[in-house]
Amino acid sequence: MKKQKFLKFCERGNDMVDLLWVIKNNISLLPYRLGSSYAFKPQSISLGVNSDCNSKCLMCDIGLSNRGEKLDSKFMRMLNRKRELSLDNIDFIISKIKSFRPDIHINTTEPLMHPQIEKIIEHLRAANLKVKLTTNGLLLKNKAKELANSGLNELTISIDGYDELHNEIRGIPRMFKLVKDGVDELRSYKDIPLRINFTINPLNYDKVYRSVISINDEFKPKKVVVSHMNYIDENMKKIHNLRFGKDFPVDTTCVAALSPSTVDTKILSQELDKVKSIENVAFYPDLTDAELDIYYKTNKLLKAHSECKVPWKHFQISADGTVYVMTRCFDYSLGNILTQDLDEIWNGPRIHKLRRNLLKCNGAMPACARCCAIY
Numbered sequence: 001m002k003k004q005k006f007l008k009f010c011e012r013g014n015d016m017v018d019l020l021w022v023i024k025n026n027i028s029l030l031p032y033r034l035g036s037s038y039a040f041k042p043q044s045i046s047l048g049v050n051s052d053c054n055s056k057c058l059m060c061d062i063g064l065s066n067r068g069e070k071l072d073s074k075f076m077r078m079l080n081r082k083r084e085l086s087l088d089n090i091d092f093i094i095s096k097i098k099s100f101r102p103d104i105h106i107n108t109t110e111p112l113m114h115p116q117i118e119k120i121i122e123h124l125r126a127a128n129l130k131v132k133l134t135t136n137g138l139l140l141k142n143k144a145k146e147l148a149n150s151g152l153n154e155l156t157i158s159i160d161g162y163d164e165l166h167n168e169i170r171g172i173p174r175m176f177k178l179v180k181d182g183v184d185e186l187r188s189y190k191d192i193p194l195r196i197n198f199t200i201n202p203l204n205y206d207k208v209y210r211s212v213i214s215i216n217d218e219f220k221p222k223k224v225v226v227s228h229m230n231y232i233d234e235n236m237k238k239i240h241n242l243r244f245g246k247d248f249p250v251d252t253t254c255v256a257a258l259s260p261s262t263v264d265t266k267i268l269s270q271e272l273d274k275v276k277s278i279e280n281v282a283f284y285p286d287l288t289d290a291e292l293d294i295y296y297k298t299n300k301l302l303k304a305h306s307e308c309k310v311p312w313k314h315f316q317i318s319a320d321g322t323v324y325v326m327t328r329c330f331d332y333s334l335g336n337i338l339t340q341d342l343d344e345i346w347n348g349p350r351i352h353k354l355r356r357n358l359l360k361c362n363g364a365m366p367a368c369a370r371c372c373a374i375y
């Protein structure tokens with residue numbers, strides 16, 4: 001009886017957390033709704049702590065470059081600079097952001113390759129900041145004890161299929177098993193809330209159900225988030241750069257090996273219907289059949305997802321301190337947090353120009369159509 005009461009209390013607690021988030025989100029979007037290019041302090045910040053990755057994922061430019069593909073995108077230029085945020089850099093960044101307590105997402109390149117990743121998390125946590133980390137999980141076993149003791153609030157691991165399928169997409173033999181061993185090792189120290197990111201792509205769209213069942217059996221995550229592949233293809237790049245290339249140029253991204261238009265949306269829809277019966281699955285975004293066709297067969301914006309408000313509430317710090325809106329956004333730096341005041345970056349002329357441009361275009365430019373920020 002006592003246990004049931006406690007569980008009910010926790011559920012209400014979760015509802016309150018959700019409600020607080022909705023209130024916070026609505027307040028931070030007030031300037032956007034009023035058509036202003038000014039923004040309150042960001043709610044969340046992504047940290048790209050390094051510029052390395054040890055995987056060869058077919059739907060990611062970093063992975064493709066690890067396979068020897070010659071790519072020239074913002075991502076690749078960032079990686080070629082080969083940088084790591086030092087602990088001193090992190091402390092300096094903390095001193096600039098801790099007063100407004102943004103959530104921190106360490107979710108770019110492969111964060112577990114940073115030799116002091118656990119110390120970075122410890123320092124952020126000591127400043128009372130909530131920290132989430134996204135990883136491919138390859139180094140989880142080596143880092144399990146340190147991560148367990150770091151104070152990390154939530155761990156996300158990216159898994160794109162059942163065993164052999166995941167290994168094929170990520171280009172690493174035995175990867176699924178290595179990641180599973182890492183999760184078991186971590187749980188032997190501490191049960192950090194675990195979420196799995198599953199990204200639909202042309203190699204796994206017809207095997208989503210089998211994959212999610214296998215992921216649940218092996219990893220027992222709190223949540224599996226199924227999302228759609230993001231990309232900029234040749235046509236999007238052409239249309240976008242014709243109009244916006246001078247100020248906000250884009251490159252093609254994530255399509256050198258996989259072509260999203262090869263996804264059979266009827267089969268995908270059947271797979272997603274089956275997956276919806278699984279309790280711990282969430283969709284990012286949850287698309288109707290008509291929207292799936294638009295997403296995979298055209299470059300059009302979806303009506304329900306046609307405004308990007310992210311530049312009013314979030315930014316990303318790269319491994320050399322350069323600030324962008326986020327990894328998938330335009331090759332448009334907002335400044336450098338290691339050398340400039342935060343206000344100069346977050347409410348300075350460069351970000352005002354980007355926000356004003358978005359407002360002028362009713363919320364999105366052509367290259368925004370398949371960026372996760374708009375969903």
Ligand SMILES: C[S@@+](CC[C@H](N)C(=O)[O-])C[C@H]1O[C@@H](n2cnc3c(N)ncnc32)[C@H](O)[C@@H]1O
Pocket residue numbers: 053059060107108109110111134135136137157158159197199228229230231254
């Ligand atoms: C770029 S990765 C960085 C973190 C880490 N390396 C990983 O793979 O988890 C962040 C997330 O983006 C996902 N991702 C990679 N390529 C993607 C794409 N083209 N579209 C959407 N998500 C993608 C990954 O699966 C992962 O969940």
Ligand code: SF4
Pocket residue numbers: 053054055056057060061062063064108109110136
């Ligand atoms: S998705 Fe993550 S693990 Fe895969 S290549 Fe990209 S950064 Fe590396």
Ligand code: SF4
Pocket residue numbers: 308309310311325326328329330358364365367368369371372373374
């Ligand atoms: S939707 Fe557009 S403006 Fe928003 S983050 Fe993505 S590319 Fe940038």
